[in-house]
Amino acid sequence: MLTFLNHLISGISLGSVYAIIALGYTMVYGIAKMLNFAHGDVIMVGAYVCFFMVSSFGLHPIIGILLAMVVCTLLGIVIERLAYKPLRQAPSLAVLITAIGMSYFLQNAAQLLWTSNYKMFPAFFTFGGKNGVSFFDGRLNLSWTTIVTILACLVIMVVLTLFTDKTKLGKAMRACSEDKGAAQLMGINVNTTISVTFAIGSALAAVAGVLLCSAYPTLMPTTGSMPGIKAFTAAVFGGIGSIPGALLGGILLGIIEIFAKAYISTQVSDAIVFAVLIIVLLVKPTGLLGKQIREKV
């Protein structure tokens, strides 16, 4: 029972990271209707920035995370301006290939800047010299990383939901995702709104990068790609374009992955995760919380 609980907690923790990454995918998809494959690599950049700020410059981890968020936000805006904005009217496949090109670019730039040797990410989240708290004579362990990850995910979810529901900019984002033309007629600056969406998604990617590397401390230029694909799967799982869907999809995916690893087989855990995705999509073709779009002739 306690092992089950342990697995469940680590599943939720991994799922929280996926959920934060999936938010970036889902927001960008909702508004720009594009699959931003470079998102996974922004995660990696965020983790590297935080790593160097903390281990080379000796800054406090909180400042490191904030700086990583700033760098990733700028990176997201620059990528959007240079590569995606000129392709607003282009066919979606052209945008997809550009995003993939961007992903290659970030990976290879990181490889040149920081070499392909992996770096050990330091353990940030220690309070009072302990890695975490344990219950039942150490049979149930909760590391601080896990607690911080889950809390961060919840806080981000609440703040983001409030942001999109209550603020003017958030409403503009929802309007753009529904109908760009109509939004423009209502005086919404669509380009700025899309840039802001990219900025928010990239800042979240930085947070996700730090949290991911705190739990799995090997940092490489390719660190972001597999979690990126998984989080993208999570976004589709929950219904792409929907913020609560990203949370639900991310957490479910994390739990399924950890349980598949623990109870079935480590080697085929990825296959099981993807198989579950396929089954869900066959039953609900637009994901768990996705909107059913009716086709008109």
Place this chain on the structure above:
Amino acid sequence: MKLKLSKTTRINFLTYAVVIVAFVVFQSLSSAGALSSTLKGQLVPICAYVVMALSLNLTVGVLGELSLGHAGFVSVGAFAGAVASAALTTVIPIPALRLAVSMVIGAIFAAIAGVLIGIPVLRLRGDYLAIVTLAFGEIIKSLITNFYIGIDGEGLHFSFLSNKLSLGEGGRMILNGPMGIPGITRISTFAAGFILTMIALIVIFNLVNSRSGRAIMALRDNRIAAESVGINVTKYKMMAFVTSAALAGAAGCLFSLGQNTILPSKFDFNTSILILVFVVLGGQGRMLGSIIAAAALTILPEVLREFADYRMLVYAIVLILVMLITNNPTISGFFARLFRRQKGDET
């Protein structure tokens, strides 16, 4: 005498001609020893990538569905073909014949995978379809990574997840899970690659120009309208998808039998994307474009070798720039005007 040919027929013949000329030129250059050894080693992979791009173009360009898991079919074909070739070494001693048989086996296995995957996948639409093909690609990769095949006097032995095989006298392992297939007898030749490319072109052109091909393209252009005139959606989608998978399998077999070792991790998401890049750069539905893009982009990293560490970075930048330039309205408008003027001069 003036031959009256339709535009599609002319383009098809042009495509055949380009492939034949390219083959003759490279074959004579290679036998004259004018090719560098790296380029010579690239000839078979280039043919394999060309066929992969052609087959994906059938799904993406002609059927109009985005597939992000094409490497999965390539992988099935590559491993089925390589295992078949290793198992048939004594049965069929002639390399060319064994290669042909292996390719057919690879294509059949990939086609079966295509049917199995096509049934669920083709019910979905758009980006959801794309993500499910991605998922299938990853599933195939992780299944092959855990597959073990050995051979002894009694025939082939299979095992899944861990190597539980106890082989008899003179037995040996063929497929070694994550280690892939080591020690492949390289029987793929440039000529075989050329023949496969021609076969792929003939299959695709004949499919596209047939009644079925027109039905498939009607589905791409407007599914609802096509359905309302009585086109069977599932049947024609499956036809295109399975043909595409079978060709990809044959290409995978050609590729694997030209290598010393193949690993299951070779055919991952990045390979699917690589093939997709060929198709998009060459133009969706344009077979000649796919051929040129696949050949050029396979050679490009070799040519960029002098940039050493920077070559993948340059590759990425080239990719982004090409996409930006080809989709720039000012530049494409300029070319459109230029061509219109030229045509105006002719008449």
